[in-house]
Each structure stands twice: as structure tokens, then as C-alpha cells.
Amino acid sequence: MAVILDGKKIASDIKAELKESIRKLKSEGKTVPGLVAILVGDNPASKVYVSSKSKDCEEIGIKSKVESLPEDTTEDELLNLIRKYNNDPEYHGILVQLPLPGHIDENRVIETIVPSKDVDGFHPQNVGNLVIGKDTFYPCTPYGIVEILKRYDIETSGKHVVVVGRSNIVGKPVANMMLQKKEGANSIVTVCHSAAKDLSRFTKEADILIAAIGRPKFIKASMVKEGAVVIDVGINRIEDKTTKSGYRLVGDVDYEEVFEKASYITPVPGGVGLMTRAMLLRNTFEAYQKIMGN
Numbered sequence: 001m002a003v004i005l006d007g008k009k010i011a012s013d014i015k016a017e018l019k020e021s022i023r024k025l026k027s028e029g030k031t032v033p034g035l036v037a038i039l040v041g042d043n044p045a046s047k048v049y050v051s052s053k054s055k056d057c058e059e060i061g062i063k064s065k066v067e068s069l070p071e072d073t074t075e076d077e078l079l080n081l082i083r084k085y086n087n088d089p090e091y092h093g094i095l096v097q098l099p100l101p102g103h104i105d106e107n108r109v110i111e112t113i114v115p116s117k118d119v120d121g122f123h124p125q126n127v128g129n130l131v132i133g134k135d136t137f138y139p140c141t142p143y144g145i146v147e148i149l150k151r152y153d154i155e156t157s158g159k160h161v162v163v164v165g166r167s168n169i170v171g172k173p174v175a176n177m178m179l180q181k182k183e184g185a186n187s188i189v190t191v192c193h194s195a196a197k198d199l200s201r202f203t204k205e206a207d208i209l210i211a212a213i214g215r216p217k218f219i220k221a222s223m224v225k226e227g228a229v230v231i232d233v234g235i236n237r238i239e240d241k242t243t244k245s246g247y248r249l250v251g252d253v254d255y256e257e258v259f260e261k262a263s264y265i266t267p268v269p270g271g272v273g274l275m276t277r278a279m280l281l282r283n284t285f286e287a288y289q290k291i292m293g294n
């Protein structure tokens with residue numbers, strides 16, 4: 001039976017730590033950190049995420065602004081809005097909620113955000129710094145995963161981390177972070193994906209298994225080594241007529257099965273997703289500190 005890695009508790013501790021730091025800034029008469037979140041279109045999940053991020057900011061004293069743009073916003077209009085915030089001293093962090101509508105080039109958008117305000121850590125300059133182990137903004141979900149492992153004192157040095165998924169948001173950055181020669185990382189890393197002929201051949205070798213595939217309950221107990229640490233990044237909505245909303249959230253891991261075999265496991269909801277939100281706040285605070293020299 002596994003120990004549940006409580007993302008809700010850690011996220012709440014991180015928020016309390018940041019809230020205290022911001023309270024001190026205010027008491028010294030300093031300006032506070034500011035974050036602008038840009039949402040394009042009507043994706044219901046994105047609307048929920050942006051609104052939660054804004055509420056999180058308000059809760060801990062970060063100045064927050066949401067720019068909601070219609071679905072038919074042109075790429076140039078979006079780029080111009082980003083340029084405006086690049087030069088606005090009241091906002092130290094800029095995030096553009098993904099995914100974007102199909103007519104907008106995601107890479108051009110990310111490249112337009114000035115790297116010093118790129119609190120998502122998606123800009124190629126920040127990605128490059130991460131790969132070579134330089135100080136940078138870590139993308140929020142991988143940063144959250146590393147923080148969970150750290151707060152539960154889970155040994156990572158010399159351990160085999162297997163990442164299932166190769167997205168720019170989770171798979172690639174978390175693999176690079178775990179590879180770094182530093183405390184809380186220093187792991188042997190394997191990245192696998194949908195082209196693997198026999199995925200369980202890889203997953204069964206994992207001391208720490210990170211599932212970021214986007215397929216509900218895909219990782220079964222038979223694919224996991226006894227005593228492995230299992231980190232579930234999936235957030236899948238599946239139909240459930242017994243709930244008020246008509247759906248239920250499940251991860252990429254078959255939680256009930258894998259719980260019996262793992263040593264530690266993250267739940268969905270209440271695991272990595274909440275950490276993603278908390279680490280965005282930390283990145284915003286760090287952006288503020290770097291820009292203001294505080």
C-alpha cells in the first residue's frame with residue numbers, strides 16, 4: 001500500500017510561505033509582484049485554470065490581471081498585447097494559457113514573451129538554460145513534481161526515473177530536470193512515448209515513474225515495479241452520471257490498482273495539478289525578485 005503524496009498540502013504550504021514574503025514586502029512599502037494571464041478563446045478547462053491562477057494570486061497578495069481575448073483574435077493582436085506587458089513595470093510575470101486556437105502559432109507567441117517574465121519557462125532561452133543546468137524558470141508542472149519528491153525526502157540520486165510522455169510542457173523538461181547533477185535530481189532518466197513497442201518493458205524498470213500521457217488509467221499495476229514511486233500528471237475528464245457535473249477526473253494511472261503496489265503515489269485530483277498552480281506563484285515571485293533586485 002502506497003503513501004499518498006499530498007499535493008494539496010504542499011501547495012498550501014508553498015502559498016503560505018509566499019504570502020508571508022509578500023506581506024513583508026508590503027510592510028516595507030515596496031511594490032508587489034504582478035502576473036498577467038492571457039486567455040484566448042472559450043476552452044472551458046483553460047477558463048477554469050486561468051480563473052484559479054488569478055484567485056491563487058489574490059489569495060497571497062500577488063497583483064493579478066486576466067486578459068480574455070475572443071477566439072478570432074489574430075496572432076498580431078496577441079503578440080502586440082504581449083509586447084505591451086513586456087514593457088509594463090507593474091507585471092513581472094506573463095503567461096499565455098495553452099492550448100491556443102489553431103490559427104495562432106504557439107512558438108511565435110512563446111518567443112515574444114521576454115524571457116525575464118516567462119514564468120511558464122517555455123521560452124527557448126529558458127528551455128536552453130534548463131538543459132545546460134543554468135539558473136532559469138522551471139516549467140510549473142515539472143517544478144511541482146521535483147518539489148513533491150523533495151518535500152517527501154524521496155531519494156532521486158542514482159534512481160531510475162522513467163518518464164512516459166515527451167511534451168514540451170511536462171515530459172521533456174521533467175526529464176532534463178531529473179538528469180541535472182544536483183540535489184533532488186541526479187537520476188538516470190529514460191523517456192518513452194507512444195512509439196514504444198512494449199511500454200511496460202520500460203515502465204517496470206522505474207524506481208520513479210512519471211506518467212504524462214493523457215490517456216485515462218493507462219498505467220496498470222502490471223506495468224509498475226513493486227515499491228516504485230508513481231507520479232501521475234494526467235488530468236482526464238471521464239463521463240460519470242453519478243456526479244453533479246456529469247464527469248469525474250482521473251489520472252493516467254489506474255490509481256486503485258497501482259496504489260497497492262507503489263511505495264508513494266500522487267492522487268488525481270489533489271496531486272500534481274495543484275502543484276502546477278503553486279509553482280507558478282513561486283516563479284512569479286522569483287521573476288519579481290530578479291527584475292526588482294530584491
Ligand SMILES: Nc1nc2c(c(=O)[nH]1)N[C@@H](CN(C=O)c1ccc(C(=O)N[C@@H](CCC(=O)O)C(=O)O)cc1)CN2
Pocket residue numbers: 048049095096097098099120140141169235249268269270271272273274276277
Ligand atoms: N501556459 C500554460 N498552459 C498550460 C499549462 C501550463 O503550465 N502553462 N498546463 C496545463 C494546464 N494547467 C495549467 O495551466 C493546469 C492543470 C491542472 C491544474 C489543477 O489544478 N488540477 C487539479 C484539478 C482541477 C480540475 O478540477 O480540473 C488537480 O489535479 O487537482 C492546474 C493547472 C495546460 N496548459
